[in-house]
Amino acid sequence: xxxxxxxxxxxxxxxxxxxxxxxxxxxxxxxxxxxxxxxxxxxxxxxxxxxxxxxxxxxxxxxxxxxxxxxxxxxxxxxxxxxxxxxxxxxxxxxxxxxxxxxxxxxxxxxxxxxxxxxxxxxxxxxxxxxxxxxxxxxxx
Numbered sequence: 001x002x003x004x005x006x007x008x009x010x011x012x013x014x015x016x017x018x019x020x021x022x023x024x025x026x027x028x029x030x031x032x033x034x035x036x037x038x039x040x041x042x043x044x045x046x047x048x049x050x051x052x053x054x055x056x057x058x059x060x061x062x063x064x065x066x067x068x069x070x071x072x073x074x075x076x077x078x079x080x081x082x083x084x085x086x087x088x089x090x091x092x093x094x095x096x097x098x099x100x101x102x103x104x105x106x107x108x109x110x111x112x113x114x115x116x117x118x119x120x121x122x123x124x125x126x127x128x129x130x131x132x133x134x135x136x137x138x139x140x141x
Contacts, residue, residue, distance in 0.1 A: 002089065004096045010048045015092070016040040017085060022076040036076035039088040044069025049096075056099035071095075 003009045022036030043049065043057050043065065058065055065071050073095075075088035111119075 002093065004093055005100055008048060008050070008053070008096065008100065010041075010046070010096075014041060014046055014048065015089070017088070019081055022084075033081070035079060035081045035084060036074065037081065037084040037088045039071075039073040039075065039092060041071045041073075041092060042069060043071050052102075053096065053099045057095060060095060060099055 001009050001011060002015075016039070018038040018040070019034040020036045020038055021034050043054055043061075046054070049057070057071070058069065061071055064073060071092070073088050073091050075084040075091065077087055078084050
């Protein structure tokens with residue numbers, strides 16, 4: 001059982017870990033040992049997650065989530081399989097914890113009178129500068 005928060009915990013059988021060969025440092029060992037970890041977690045069908053957290057995870061994960069709702073985390077930062085496994089699980093926990101935080105609702109505000117005046121003043125100055133660049137029409141004189 002992996003504890004995320006005081007109310008949310010995930011069973012270890014919900015997470016699937018695949019070990020794959022990693023690129024990067026390691027010398028000859030890199031071609032022989034599968035040290036990189038690919039963690040798969042089915043967000044859409046997980047009974048451990050509340051609905052609102054599930055929706056926020058899908059939004060936060062972006063490209064890391066498949067069309068079927070499976071979250072894929074690749075961990076290949078370290079040279080050992082165990083440290084990469086711990087890193088992948090830690091990143092999953094971090095993502096779920098971030099999804100448990102409810103976003104603050106946006107409150108509409110009106111721009112202040114001073115900010116509207118400043119905006120219009122800069123527009124007038126910019127227009128004046130552009131007007132000065134125009135060629136003078138000699139026929140109008």
